[in-house]
Amino acid sequence: MAGRVMWELLVAPFTEFAFMQRALAGALMLSLSACPVGVFLMLRRMSLTGDAMAHAILPGAAAGFLIYGLEIWPMTLGGLVPGAAVAVGAGAVARLTVQHEDASMAAFYLISLSVGVVMVSLRGSSVDLMHVLFGTVLALDDAAIVLIALVLVVTTLAFGLLWRALVAECLDPLFLRSVSGMGTVVHFGFLALVVLNLVAGFQALGTLLAVGLMILPAAAARFWTQSVLAMVALAVAIGAVASASGLLLSYHLSLPSGPSITLSAGAAYLASVVAGPRGLVVPRLPRRRHRAA
Template identity: 55%
Template sequence: MLREVLFAPFSDFEFMRRALAAVIALSLGSGPIGVFLMLRRMSLVGDAMAHAILPGAAIGFLLSGLNLFAMTTGGLIAGFAVALLSGLVSRSTGLKEDASLATFYLASLAIGVTIVSVKGTNIDLLHVLFGNILAMDDPTLLMVAFNATLTLVVLAVIYRPLVVESVDPLFLRTVSRAGAPAHLIFLALIVVNLVNGFQALGTLLAVGLMILPAGIARFWSRDVTPMICIAVASAILSGYIGLVLSFQTRIPSGPAIILVASLLYLGSVLCGRVGGVLPQLFPGRHLEA
């Protein structure tokens, strides 16, 4: 009985195997990005960028259908346009950068929804907003895997300046000029991975596979490398259980994955050994001098 519930969907149906492979690829790319977003206190920036890419990704979707290259190109253009415009406004006026970014991403979200509503159908709108990982085809899966691989390779190159800047940005500026290029490259990786999750989870949920696993990892480790490993593992686990839940019930696959990740996050809040509620209420014995 347990085998039929947990393993039969993937052994019997090819589309479920594709979906699981996509979840693993997305987790490998989004997990480390989410950890650095959290360490750099940019979690809300990731959410804003997820909405900012919508117009470009929607235009690419309407022009080329489920063509991840077209959606990635459009999303990158829209995401960088919003980032540059919000930065320009914050430097030219007295408006704070977070307020400027919030204004532009809300306008971008409204423009994207309008484009899909006017030019597409209700099904297109639902697909853009919430995705459909069960409809993943081979070319899209290969593109997702390529973007995840590219993310891991680039992160390995800029890993040290990212870690140092997350801990002590002033020290990095005094000893190296790698901080600014690493930050720009990191922003590009955020957009790439958000668009990567566009087909699977939609623009409204793609950021969930970044932020929630990173939040889970934060309650189980203080070191960056273990946090990245825990984030990736929890994202894969959320994807696997979410796909099984979606297959056995009528819950859409994208929301099911994010709901499972949310439950894991709540469990970590309660039981996590680093700042969890229960460990703080009932601390273990400590060695006494």
């Protein structure tokens, strides 16, 4: 009896409904692609940069929506342009002026977000605006799945090529720049990966929540391990579990799917803050002293 109940709660929604299968496939691929990017964003202390860039893709997505409607490829390609422009523009301002990159990124993303909301509001309804801002993971079609899969392939290849340089830049960026001329290339290449994964994620989770699946599992994994490779693996696992549990919550409780996935990842983060070996409680527990025999 208990097994039957567990099957109906945890497995049946994914075996009986094609839209749940597509949603799970898309969310799992996003976890494999975006969570490692989130780990390096966190290690580079650029988590808020990811959030800013998630907002920055809105005008391009809005332009694609105004011209073609809710079509995945025009909105995706449109999102790439302002995302790349904000990343390059903020980096250029930080390198050529006295302003730090976080401040210039905030300025660019606020302008971009405002332009995007105005553009969607000109023609679309409040429902269209909610779709763009918060996504509809339960409505992923084959084109969206293909897009997410392509971004996963590109991200995997990029990490294979740039892994050592990315780790070195996280640990000691000045050393990387002193021994190699790859510092700038690695920095902007990594920002390109951030933009790609945010663009892949916005169709499922929206421009406001796409960064949630990128950052929250990575932040949770930080409380359990210090190894970068283990952190990446754990972040992917947390993202996958959060995706599946969020979809189940959305299905059984009739909740919006994107926020449910983000809340599940947030619950994993809060649990890690409390119970992780590097969290609030465990390091403060009294340790037994072993007496010498």
